[in-house]
Amino acid sequence: MEKRFVYADNAATTNVSDTAFNAMLPFLKEQYGNPSSIYSLGMEAAKAVLNARRQVAEALGATRPSEIFFTSGGSEADNMAVIGGAELGAKCGKRHIITSNIEHHAVLHSCEYLESKDFEVTYLPADENGLISAEQVADAIREDTALVTIMAVNNEIGSIQPISEIGSICRERGVLFHTDAVQAVGHMEIDLKKSCIDMLSLSGHKFHSPKGVGALYVRSGTDLPSLIHGGAQERGKRAGTENVAGIVAMGAAITEAAADISARSECLAKMRDRLTDGILASIPHSRLNGGRECRAAGNVNVSFRGIEGESLLLALDIAGIAASSGSACTSGSIDPSHVLTAIGLPEELAKGSLRLTLGDNNTDDDIDYILKVLPDTVKKLRRMSPMWQRICREEGIEDYTI
Amino acid sequence: MTKKRVLAAMSGGVDSSAAVKLLLDKGYEVAGATMHLYNNEDIGIREKTCCSLNDVEDARLVALKLGIDFHVFNFSDEFKMRVMDDFVNTYLSGGTPNPCIECNKHLKFGRFLERAELLGFDYIATGHYVTSHYDEASGRWLLKRSADRAKDQSYVLYGMTQHQLAHTIFPVGDMNKTDIRALAEENGLINAHKRDSQDICFIPDGDYAKFITEAAGEQPAGDIVLSDGTVLGTHRGLIHYTVGQRRGVGVSYSEPLFVTAKDMVQNKLIMGTAEQLCSKTLTAGEVNFITVDKLTSPLKCTAQTRYHQQDVPCTVFQTDENTVKVEFDKPHKAISKGQAVVFYDGEYVVGGGKIL
Numbered sequence: 001m002e003k004r005f006v007y008a009d010n011a012a013t014t015n016v017s018d019t020a021f022n023a024m025l026p027f028l029k030e031q032y033g034n035p036s037s038i039y040s041l042g043m044e045a046a047k048a049v050l051n052a053r054r055q056v057a058e059a060l061g062a063t064r065p066s067e068i069f070f071t072s073g074g075s076e077a078d079n080m081a082v083i084g085g086a087e088l089g090a091k092c093g094k095r096h097i098i099t100s101n102i103e104h105h106a107v108l109h110s111c112e113y114l115e116s117k118d119f120e121v122t123y124l125p126a127d128e129n130g131l132i133s134a135e136q137v138a139d140a141i142r143e144d145t146a147l148v149t150i151m152a153v154n155n156e157i158g159s160i161q162p163i164s165e166i167g168s169i170c171r172e173r174g175v176l177f178h179t180d181a182v183q184a185v186g187h188m189e190i191d192l193k194k195s196c197i198d199m200l201s202l203s204g205h206k207f208h209s210p211k212g213v214g215a216l217y218v219r220s221g222t223d224l225p226s227l228i229h230g231g232a233q234e235r236g237k238r239a240g241t242e243n244v245a246g247i248v249a250m251g252a253a254i255t256e257a258a259a260d261i262s263a264r265s266e267c268l269a270k271m272r273d274r275l276t277d278g279i280l281a282s283i284p285h286s287r288l289n290g291g292r293e294c295r296a297a298g299n300v301n302v303s304f305r306g307i308e309g310e311s312l313l314l315a316l317d318i319a320g321i322a323a324s325s326g327s328a329c330t331s332g333s334i335d336p337s338h339v340l341t342a343i344g345l346p347e348e349l350a351k352g353s354l355r356l357t358l359g360d361n362n363t364d365d366d367i368d369y370i371l372k373v374l375p376d377t378v379k380k381l382r383r384m385s386p387m388w389q390r391i392c393r394e395e396g397i398e399d400y401t402i
Numbered sequence: 403m404t405k406k407r408v409l410a411a412m413s414g415g416v417d418s419s420a421a422v423k424l425l426l427d428k429g430y431e432v433a434g435a436t437m438h439l440y441n442n443e444d445i446g447i448r449e450k451t452c453c454s455l456n457d458v459e460d461a462r463l464v465a466l467k468l469g470i471d472f473h474v475f476n477f478s479d480e481f482k483m484r485v486m487d488d489f490v491n492t493y494l495s496g497g498t499p500n501p502c503i504e505c506n507k508h509l510k511f512g513r514f515l516e517r518a519e520l521l522g523f524d525y526i527a528t529g530h531y532v533t534s535h536y537d538e539a540s541g542r543w544l545l546k547r548s549a550d551r552a553k554d555q556s557y558v559l560y561g562m563t564q565h566q567l568a569h570t571i572f573p574v575g576d577m578n579k580t581d582i583r584a585l586a587e588e589n590g591l592i593n594a595h596k597r598d599s600q601d602i603c604f605i606p607d608g609d610y611a612k613f614i615t616e617a618a619g620e621q622p623a624g625d626i627v628l629s630d631g632t633v634l635g636t637h638r639g640l641i642h643y644t645v646g647q648r649r650g651v652g653v654s655y656s657e658p659l660f661v662t663a664k665d666m667v668q669n670k671l672i673m674g675t676a677e678q679l680c681s682k683t684l685t686a687g688e689v690n691f692i693t694v695d696k697l698t699s700p701l702k703c704t705a706q707t708r709y710h711q712q713d714v715p716c717t718v719f720q721t722d723e724n725t726v727k728v729e730f731d732k733p734h735k736a737i738s739k740g741q742a743v744v745f746y747d748g749e750y751v752v753g754g755g756k757i758l
Contacts, residue, residue: 310476311520318521334476351479384520 005320006366010206010298010359011155011183012324016249017208023252024210027245035242036233045244052251056215059258060200061191069216069234070247074182074203076227077216078106080238081178081199082149084224086114088176089146095119098140098148098175101342102126102159106201107149107180108338124150129291130159130343138169147176152184152200156339156355157290158299160188167196176222182206182214183296186257188265198222204250207257208360213246264360268297271358271367276300278371283378284400289340289353298358303340303349306388307381310334312354315381319373324355348387405431408571409518410527411510412436412472414460417529417574419591420582422468424573425527433471433523436461437509439481440604464591477513484508486604490617493610493641496666497740500709501602502558511566518569525571532556533575534567543567545692545751550578557709560744560754561690614641624669626653629662629678637671640664646679646736660736680733686743686755687725693752696720704746705730707737707757713746726755 007015027048033041035049053065062068071077086097099111101123111121124136132150141148148170152163163179170177178199184190185200186207192200200217204210218224218237230239257264272295280286285305304312309325313334316323326337340350356370382388383401392399408425412418412434425432436458458474465472485504492499510528518526531548532555543564548554562570574582586592605613615621621639628634634653637643643651647661653673662674684707691697697720704713705728715731728743737743737757744754 311517314473314517314521381520384516 001369001372003320004365004369006322006369007361008321008323008356008358008366008370010362011158011296011355011357013205013211014208014359015361016210017253017256019256020209020249020253024245024249027248031244033244035244036231045242048248049242049244052247055251055255056202057217059254060185060202060217061193062217063193064220066235067217067220069218069237070242071214071216071238072212072243073205073214074104074180074201075106075214077201077203077214078104078180078182079110080216080224080227081201081218082107082110082147083114083227085147085149085176085178085199086119087225088223089144090119094144094146096142096145097121098124098137098145098150100124100126100132100150102130102132102154102156102339103149103151104155104180104182107151111149119146126159126339126342128343129294130154130157130339131291131294132161132166134162134165134169137166138173141169141173141175145173145175147178149178149180152179152181152190153188153296154290154339155183156337157301157343158183158296158357159290160184160294160296163197164195167198170198171196186254187261187297189261192217192219199224204246204253207253209250209253210246213243213250215250265297268358268360268362271362271364272298272300274364275356275358275367275370276302278367279374282371282375285397286378287349289345289349290343296357298362300356300358301340301353302356303345303353304378304382305349305352306385306391307352307378308385308387309336309351309353311381311385312352312377315377316354316373319377321370321373324357325353326350405429406524407431407433407522408525408527409514409521409523410434410470411514411529412461412464413529414457414464415529416583416586416592417531418461419464419468419529420586420589421527421529421573422464422470423585423589423591425571426468426470428573430525432468432527433473434461434465434468435473435475435514435517437481437514438474438476438478439505439509440478440486467590475514475517477509480513481505481509486617489602489610490614492740493614494618494621494666496640496664498644498738499740500558500742501604503561503742506558507561511562511570515566515569525569527571527573529574530555530559530572531575531579532559532572534570534572536568540693542693547746547749547751548575553579556746556751557706557742557744557754560692560742560751561688562692563690564692567692611639611642615639622669624671626651626671626673629672629674634659634673640666640669640671643671645738676735677733680735681737682730682733684728684734684737684743685721685725685758686728687758689720689724689726689753689755691753693747693750696723697726701745701752703752706744706746707734707741713744716745718745718752724755725758 031044033045035046053068056068057065115121122140124132126132150161150166153160167177176198179197180201182203185202198219203214226237228239233239279302287303289301289303313325326334336350340353379401408430410422410432422432462472485501488504489499489501515526531553533546537544547556621641623636623638625633626635626637643661645661659673660679662679663672701718705716706713717729719727721727739757741757742754743757745752
């Protein structure tokens with residue numbers, strides 16, 4: 001099979017779609033006005049931002065566009081929701097927050113920050129499939145709980161959390177509920193009218209908008225304090241001149257994504273299952289991380305005994321396959337995933353993990369190519385791995401790589 | 403002919419940056435990589451940044467300037483186990499560790515070389531001041547001191563195997579530091595803010611007693627004694643002292659006293675005169691030979707028991723596969739358990755071992 005480039009890291013980022021690209025172009029060139037200006041060039045920009053706000057609100061089923069606050073991305077939205085939500089609670093003496101141990105670092109590190117400010121945080125443990133139950137949340141809610149923040153879809157193992165049920169419980173108990181939906185928006189149905197979600201974070205570049213734009217949905221009536229102070233943009237909640245081109249692109253991209261969400265998701269799930277089954281069948285001593293049920297349509301996360309994810313990624317890169325393992329450390333190397341450790345994987349398996357996340361641009365040929373390349377790559381790495389040799393020796397496994 | 407591919411170990415410093423430039427000039431296809439060895443929080447620096455993040459960024463910038471590919475390898479687990487933990491344990495058992503030797507053995511010429519081979523590179527390169535070449539007569543790869551004796555690093559590389567030597571290039575080894583600095587300056591590879599590299603990279607403030615205390619807890623105080631048992635005072639925990647140390651022990655006596663030994667079992671710091679500090683023999687384990695596979699008869703050569711020390715004449719006897727006995731011609735000062743003894747034949751490294 002001829003060497004090809006396969007991008008299988010769609011949970012990390014996606015390419016900008018033609019629709020989004022064409023929508024944003026005028027706002028980089030001739031429509032360069034500042035939305036806060038009163039002349040017509042500025043008003044055109046303000047109109048475009050408002051239109052994007054309407055598009056995002058509509059795609060999410062928000063009651064009104066004013067519930068959408070544009071941010072620089074998912075991390076900012078998470079920080080704004082978690083820190084703002086906590087501060088809101090603190091005003092009436094509530095200093096307890098509930099989250100899970102498999103959240104994105106944008107949420108986890110915000111919680112750690114709050115702990116340093118004398119908030120108390122409960123980290124609910126996910127089960128072996130990476131799921132948090134509504135009962136766990138119900139049991140953890142206290143008189144002084146200010147906020148519950150549970151992600152909609154996990155970025156590493158794709159586990160889909162029961163956020164509707166969790167939302168209902170929070171509503172019943174009068175607790176603010178935030179969900180980090182960065183991996184969900186644009187990929188699965190979300191209807192804010194039907195679920196009791198008070199705040200929801202999203203990130204544009206996960207669904208074919210450019211990087212550097214995201215949004216936080218805040219249900220009207222929630223008086224969230226702002227994180228970034230300055231001008232009166234975003235109705236005083238988020239200062240700074242709007243990223244007009246990015247916002248416009250995101251509006252176009254979310255509308256495009258919403259149009260055929262279920263058909264795309266079905267197609268992705270088929271590819272995902274073929275890839276998962278193919279890997280498990282062709283590579284001995286491999287396992288799927290996370291459950292098969294309640295799993296994001298494009299997510300495959302597998303572990304191979306006796307090899308390191310970092311080596312595997314470098315070897316796959318040589319073969320033209322872009323994938324991921326664990327979380328990218330600031331230096332550009334790989335740290336073992338806190339999510340895989342949280343769902344009970346021993347360190348060896350957590351380090352030997354591979355995440356392949358499929359997206360709209362992947363084809364069946366891509367799957368064939370991965371299934372062709374991956375078994376040989378794993379075999380080659382194992383042949384060179386002292387860790388694999390030790391495992392074979394200690395556990396009496398016959399070494400198929402020789 | 404296709405170009406030979408080299409993966410250069412880059413620290414962001416002058417030597418490894420110049421090494422890359424020299425390789426490119428010689429026509430190799432070069433990529434660079436930095437090892438991520440520890441996180442700042444592991445070494446007591448509060449900022450929550452990655453490892454020596456500045457160093458990684460420096461290396462990345464150099465790679466960008468020279469137009470080569472760049473990778474970062476996370477070997478922090480291996481580094482903790484093989485180097486940092488070993489450092490603490492050696493101290494706690496009364497020895498004086500040399501973490502650079504362990505790092506070279508297990509990380510640079512272990513994991514790094516392994517990774518390079520995996521990625522299809524023909525060689526790795528480092529910025530060490532040593533040279534190596536293949537000797538037709540003996541059919542072996544040899545390791546030689548740097549021409550710049552003040553910068554010579556052969557002492558910390560005695561553990562290199564034939565396989566490692568055959569796959570490693572030392573581009574700066576036959577140059578002196580002044581020329582390297584000039585080369586780096588000409589090519590804009592000098593980082594103005596760059597500190598000189600520390601003795602021990604994971605203990606940036608040099609306070610290794612604090613590092614050990616943080617890893618293993620406070621160590622108990624005990625007696626300072628003469629070899630005949632006479633108590634001279636109280637020590638603050640044996641990790642605070644090294645064999646050969648004279649100043650800062652805090653005892654007074656009719657003649658100068660040195661730390662001659664640390665009795666870990668009885669928690670005693672043993673002091674003695676300059677004469678008592680010297681010894682005519684030592685034994686060493688984890689032996690590696692470069693010029694030969696092993697010694698078939700006693701070898702007269704020179705030996706060095708510390709990094710920056712003049713080598714002195716001795717005879718080496720192989721006692722079994724992994725151990726040797728060394729007899730010095732004249733009593734040798736401050737031989738410390740845990741340090742390396744490295745044997746030389748003129749400028750060539752014969753081999754070495756870890757002092758037992």
